[in-house]
Amino acid sequence: MERLVLHIDVNNAFLSWTAVDMIKKGYKKDIREEVSVIGGHAHSRRGVVLAKSTPAKKKGIKTGETMYQALLKDKNVKSYPPNFDVYQKMSSDMFELLYKYSPDIEKFSIDECFLEFTNVKYLYKNVNDFAKLISNDIKKTLGFTVNIGIGNNKLCAKMASNFSKPDKIHTLFNDEIQNKMWPLDVSELLWIGKKTSLKLRELNINTIGDLAKADEALLRRFFKNQASKMRMHANGIDYDPVVESVSKNASIGKSITFMEDTNDLNKIFKTFEMLTDQVASKLRKEKKYACGISINLKSSYFKTYSKQRKLKNPTNNTKVILENAKELFEEVYSGEDVRLVGVTTYNFVDSLTHQLSIFESEDNIKEELTIDKTIDEIRGKFGDTIISSASVYKNKKEKK
DNA sequence: TCTGGGGTCCTAGGACCC
DNA sequence: TCTGGGGTCCTAGGACCC
Numbered sequence: 001m002e003r004l005v006l007h008i009d010v011n012n013a014f015l016s017w018t019a020v021d022m023i024k025k026g027y028k029k030d031i032r033e034e035v036s037v038i039g040g041h042a043h044s045r046r047g048v049v050l051a052k053s054t055p056a057k058k059k060g061i062k063t064g065e066t067m068y069q070a071l072l073k074d075k076n077v078k079s080y081p082p083n084f085d086v087y088q089k090m091s092s093d094m095f096e097l098l099y100k101y102s103p104d105i106e107k108f109s110i111d112e113c114f115l116e117f118t119n120v121k122y123l124y125k126n127v128n129d130f131a132k133l134i135s136n137d138i139k140k141t142l143g144f145t146v147n148i149g150i151g152n153n154k155l156c157a158k159m160a161s162n163f164s165k166p167d168k169i170h171t172l173f174n175d176e177i178q179n180k181m182w183p184l185d186v187s188e189l190l191w192i193g194k195k196t197s198l199k200l201r202e203l204n205i206n207t208i209g210d211l212a213k214a215d216e217a218l219l220r221r222f223f224k225n226q227a228s229k230m231r232m233h234a235n236g237i238d239y240d241p242v243v244e245s246v247s248k249n250a251s252i253g254k255s256i257t258f259m260e261d262t263n264d265l266n267k268i269f270k271t272f273e274m275l276t277d278q279v280a281s282k283l284r285k286e287k288k289y290a291c292g293i294s295i296n297l298k299s300s301y302f303k304t305y306s307k308q309r310k311l312k313n314p315t316n317n318t319k320v321i322l323e324n325a326k327e328l329f330e331e332v333y334s335g336e337d338v339r340l341v342g343v344t345t346y347n348f349v350d351s352l353t354h355q356l357s358i359f360e361s362e363d364n365i366k367e368e369l370t371i372d373k374t375i376d377e378i379r380g381k382f383g384d385t386i387i388s389s390a391s392v393y394k395n396k397k398e399k400k
Numbered sequence: 401t402c403t404g405g406g407g408t409c410c411t412a413g414g415a416c417c418c
Numbered sequence: 419t420c421t422g423g424g425g426t427c428c429t430a431g432g433a434c435c436c
Contacts, residue, residue, distance in 0.1 A: 013436090040404080048404050063436095069401065109407090109436045193434050224411080255405060294429095302403075306430060332430095342405085408435080415428080 002174075004117040004127050005242060007149040007157035008098070008134065011166035013111035014038040014051035016144040017090040018080050023143070035059055036078040042067035046257055050082055054166060087111075093142055101134060107245040114154050116242040131169045139167075155238035156181075158190055177236035182209030189233055196223070196230075208234050252288070254279050255342025261300045263337050272325050275343045280318040283345060284376055289314035289352055290345035293321055295328045298340040307332045314349045317368050318375075321345065 010016060012032070019032045035055045040047035047067035059074045070077050091110045098105055104116035117127055124130040131148045138146055149161025150171045159181060160172035172180055187197035189208050199222060205211050212234035219227035232238070254275040262268065272295075283290060294308035307328040315321065325343045 045402095046404055050404080064403080065401070066403070069403095112436075191434065195433060226410080250408070251406095253406075257404065304431075308429065310428085340404090344407090406436085408433100410433085411431090413429090415426100417425085417427105418423100 001118065003152050004121060005151055005154050005157040006115040006117055006127075006131060006134075007108075007151075007154070007161040008113050008115060009147045009149070009161045010094070010111035011145045011147060012051050012053060014082055014087060015053050015080075016051075017087050018083065020090065020143045021083065021086045031078065031080065034078055035061075035074050035076065036080065037061060037067075037070055038082050039067050039070070039079050040081070042071055042079070045259065090142070090144070094138060097137060097141060098134070101130075103244070104242050105244065106242045108158075114157060114242045117150075128169065128171070135167070135169060151236075153236075153238040154240050154242065155190055155233055156236050159188075162188075172236070174236060178209070181236060182207060182212060182234075184208050186211050186234075189230075191233065192230070199223075249286075249348075251344050251346035252279055252282055252286075252290075253294075253342055253344030255296065255340055255344075257298075257340045258338070261337040261339050263335060268329070268338060268341060269326060271341055272329065272343065273322060275341070276322040276325055277318055279343050279345055280316055280321050280372070281376065281379070283316035283348075284372060287350065288348040289316050289350070290321070291347035291349060292345065293324045293328065294344045294346070295325050295332075296340075296342045296344070297329070297332070297338050300337040300339055302339070305332045310347070314352060316345075317372055319368055319371075 015036065015038050016032060018038055019030055023030060032053050033055065034053060036053045037049045037056055038051040039049045044067075049061060049063055049065055049067065049070055052061050052063060052070075056070075056074070056077060059077070061070045061073050061077065067079060070079075087110060094111075095105065095107070095113070098113065098115065102115050102117070102120045104119055106114045108114060117130060121127065121130075124133075127150055131150055135146055135148055138144065145167035147161045147165050147167070148169045149157040149159065149163070150169070150173075151157040151160050152174050156172040156174075156177070160170040163170040163172075163180075184207060185197075186192055186200050186205055186208055187194070189211070192200070192211075200206075200211065203214070203218065203222065205214055211231060214231060214234075216227060216231060219231060223230060256271060256275065258267075258271070290311070291314045292308060292310050294306055296304060296306040298304050309324060309328055311320075311324070321343070329341070
């Protein structure tokens with residue numbers, strides 16, 4: 001039986017969601033109809049465009065570019081800050097609505113998902129009407145628009161939803177691949193990014209069709225094990241199933257770009273305290289213990305370094321993660337100016353199996369866990385901002 | 401172009417063991 | 419002190435996605 005898969009993608013998600021939220025709060029204008037973006041301040045180094053309105057797109061403004069560049073394209077562009085709490089709420093509202101139609105949904109990101117239609121298709125007239133039904137329901141109930149792509153697998157559905165925007169439904173069935181997908185530039189193919197498309201171009205492979213017909217042995221020489229997958233994708237072949245996502249993260253991390261590059265160890269360690277605190281807190285919220293910790297840094301010249309370590313005992317304790325992060329940092333750091341630092345935890349387990357080392361007593365561990373728990377409880381009551389950094393945590397401990 | 405922050409997955413090379 | 423070859427596991431870095 002031939003599969004039918006939908007890919008549902010919110011149009012200009014962050015911008016649409018901010019617009020809906022503003023209207024809900026009584027704002028009279030709809031920023032989707034203006035030249036507007038979601039992003040940081042133009043003078044800040046974090047001032048990049050996270051989302052843009054359709055009028056902004058028409059001015060040539062692109063996601064990912066700096067606010068400075070956006071202002072060059074239209075000096076009157078309006079910029080609004082992102083609000084991730086709002087986005088989280090809008091996202092879960094949307095998924096709740098979608099689950100009414102099918103349980104076979106795989107979240108691909110905060111604003112995108114795949115829906116396996118194959119198993120519910122007997123309930124509906126046809127897949128096109130089904131897509132229209134969903135699209136209209138989202139528009140009417142939630143106030144924003146989506147693009148929906150329909151195909152015989154995830155890859156084609158995803159490619160289809162990208163065809164033209166906003167508020168569109170497109171199909172890319174197996175018998176449409178040659179006409180609709182092969183003429184596209186090879187960089188449009190999912191998983192073919194900048195570096196790969198550059199290499200492909202050197203081999204005179206410029207369109208998806210070129211890749212589909214390319215010599216497999218030649219591809220293999222340059223792309224090793226990726227070669228056959230690339231060529232399969234170009235032919236619209238994809239056996240990846242839609243798997244219900246129970247939000248099983250493989251890693252949880254935080255990183256931040258400094259306002260200006262620094263080699264001030266004090267400042268760097270303070271930043272690690274802040275990042276670690278947020279990461280550990282999230283682990284505890286999800287009742288996870290990490291067996292791996294890694295840190296990464298980016299130099300002024302955009303060279304990245306990372307260092308990771310496995311722990312003997314899984315942990316979600318702020319102090320333990322921080323100490324490891326600092327040690328890892330010192331092992332890689334050579335003293336140059338740093339642009340960004342980050343901490344990531346991975347390899348999770350659900351329960352604690354702590355083997356005592358000779359240096360620590362049972363009491364010590366208990367105390368650490370109590371401190372973490374207290375902080376989490378205060379945050380639970382008063383919100384995350386009430387205790388903002390691990391420095392506070394240290395003071396608290398000293399008082400005891 | 402002067403480049404955020406959250407992730408996932410792959411690969412080459414080194415360590416270690418037999 | 420020089421030396422093979424295979425297997426496994428780990429890590430750093432890179433490519434990709436939104």
